[in-house]
Amino acid sequence: MNLKEAFRFQNKLQALMEEVQDFLSRDDNVTLVENTYLYKKVVPEAENETVVDTAPTEYAGRVTEMVEFLMYLMAEREKLSKAIQDAKRALPIDMDREVSLNSKRQEIARILNHMADLRNSEVMMPGGGTGYRFNQEGNQVPYRCDVKRVTTIHFDRKVIRNFARQMNKKSDLIFTELDGCLINSKVDYRTPFDVNDSFAEIFENFVGDPNAV
16 A cells, blocks of 8 residues: 555544544443332332343443454554554655645745735725814713725735745645655555445454454
């Protein structure tokens, strides 16, 4: 598999683990609750009755298997992570560093592009301002007035556009290089199940034969 496929399978493992962890984190999934109604204490001729709370999920009675499944998924996650790291070391660029840097380049480019799109403007806002004056009784009272708002760009547009082009160009070049690395890389890992299999399919196959999943 290549890195693109490896990252997709890594996300699959993560989703499966989160589902199991969510299951195990709920007390009503990992405990059995019995309620015994002590009718006999009130009515001697009656019989007590014990009722077991209904399990919230279909896997509630398979807690130990779920824990074993989680351990299996964690082991696969460790193997895949190591294989991905080994594949990254063989790349001509530092993928993690360049992904982080490219994210920042794109962030800067968005700001510069926005600045380059700004224009000088003049707007009249009727009644947008408040002033104060003294009336005939000598009291200070407010009054409204129009406001003329003039907005002027406070930078060299040519310089900003040039920097924006530089950021966009470098970002595109690195993105293309990273995409090539994702596709052309080799990750030494064999997937134990299909990435499109459902949780139920993967779990049942694991329970049936953990070594054959």
